Amino acid sequence: MDIVHSQGANELFEVQSHLYKHIFSFIDSMSLNCAIQLAIPDIIHSHGRPITLPQLASKLHIHPKKTSCLHRLMRLLVHSGFFTRTKLHHHHHQNQPEDEEKEEEEEEEEEGYALTPSSRLVIKDNVTSLSPFVKAMLDPVLVSPWHVLGDWLREGSTQELTPFEKTHGMSLWNYCNQNTEYGGVFNEGMASDSQLMSFVVEDYKPIFEGLGSLVDVGGGTGTVARIISQAFPHIKCTVFDLPHVVANLPETTNLKYVGGDMFQSIPSADALLIKWILHDWSDEECVNILKRCREAITSKGKGGKVIIIDVVINEEKDEDDITKTKLFFDTLMMVLLTGKERDKNEWETLFFNAGFTRYNIVASYGMKSVIELYP
Template sequence: MSSSEMSDCNNNGGNKKLFEGQALLYKHLFSFFTPICLKLAVKLGIPTIIHNHGKSITLSELISALHLPPSKACFVPRLMRFLAHNGLFAIVRIHHDDNGEQEAEEKEGYVLTSASELLVEGSENCLSAMVKFIVQPTLVDGWIRMDEWIYGEEVSVFGTACGVSWWDLVANNSEQMNIFNEGMASDSQMMSLALRDCNSVFEGIETIVDVGGGNGATGKIISEAYPELQYIVFDLPSVVANLQGIRNLSYVGGDMFKSIPEANAVLLKWVLHNWNDDYCKKILKNCKECILRKGKGGKIIIIEVVINEGQDKYDTTQVKLEFDMTMMAMFSAKERTEKEWKQLFTGSGFNNYKIFPLFGFRSLIELYVI
């Protein structure tokens, strides 16, 4: 090819845009590999191996620690390269010093990033249970059935894929219930990091009921941080049946759509996004009634996503919109903008509220009951 012909190729601006579009399209088409490879890394224990190694780890050291069949060991460098490219590990250059002389050739090694640090088993804020919950066949098989759901009668994508609602599935499948509860508990550890330092949130509260509190992961940390606070974990009887209270924490089984134990305050962490507006209004009205029964007024503490595309960073908005699509697919529910939250609150009989963007991609909202 002559230089003039090569110049023509390089200056073909129209085709360049098409090829850029193709690259973007393929990037999204193959993006499903990221969570799948992430789950594999968790199952292999790679974050924990690197953490326990105590320093950057070479590929040969990592492969040796994994004890894989020889035919599969060659896959590890490509897996790590892919995950590092996506920010889940970091590549570093390792300088070996032997008898005061640096080796002629540097080695490549891997260290944890802020994301993979959250996948170290046994650590206080480990989110590996959330990875296992989200990246499982039961859910993934549902996501790819959206094209069937959009033309069908089922309320949710999950109902189209499995024939039952998500709540019916976990109620009748102890394995799925455990996977779900463990995933939610791991997330609660992260939320508790912020909540236990929010003195103003719990100031003046004598009793709080954690609606949908699961196995009490959030409750245990908050009740320890505030020993004068009477903390009630409220969830379905099947969830709390075998759980034992400790000190100022107790468990109560029931149905939040019927009645909620009386308290000065109610905590709703990641609850309302599971339900449409009509169900949310029932929950909020029952929360208000439980506070009024106590007789002193109080507040509802809500931890949820507030979509704000105009002000949030790109990655933050991306996470929020992905959760919105997830809520739509699983529960025919949604994440909400501030305008949508206001409409929900006023429709439930609340006039006073404040939003505090304290928790990364989620916010703390206080609804006041006078």
């Protein structure tokens, strides 16, 4: 009886541990945010070799009494895979008494912190740094709406379209427009994710070859369009976004900016690029955007194509970690916006409802897929 009871107890404690892990998962996020705020990855990178705790504390100007707190923060970040601990060997020569002519070498072991691929991705000087994305996503502006998710779900009226709106009294886009400080942080975060597009452009050149003109719909400050215009100088690139987003941005011979509203009309071109935009919007809104896209690529008689870069949920094929991240994003869209992440069937329904006849999922990289869409 005791053995059965203890097995039941062990199972209960395992369940409790699983529950606690999920209750406190936000600590992973906040510790990472803190490390980036303190520029710990940058300090280790500049140091050029693994850094000891006292050296790190000294560079951070941390009070000696808080060095043990820094050690505890780093211990968690090592466990989460953002840093590694490595042994440093210091050699000390000790002179022995004269009658012993040998010199004994004493080795002192100390530990130092080194970067991992994940922390290299948030070094601020790197072109592909995602530190602005971390900063934008973990700002209280985006975190506080989670506290009203339950209340929002229970409410009968759909007056407030999202928990974000319930919290801040306006949509995310209006908030970014009216609060220019956070608006800037948000735009930088989005641009930092777009920098990784340089790898996609490099790996999937055939998608862009043969195009004479391209419009990046919802292209922000032009990070992606700049990458494409530099890789393919013969393509005339246009960044299309809201007027206040594209105002006074520097143009080049093959890169220009046009302000407007994608729900009204989109400039025509051989191809339109829509990267990480459609997941922000409801099915109905996406069909409207895609109808405007279809008009823009067929207005000159010959049919062009729409290149969509977005998440495609595939729980059967994807690794567990990738699926988890995609589902995180889906719930995030529900809290912040009216959008969602979609599986292949949901995408297909949108495409056909907007009047497109065929599509092709050309490639997948990380969390996102590249889809070519034809009228």
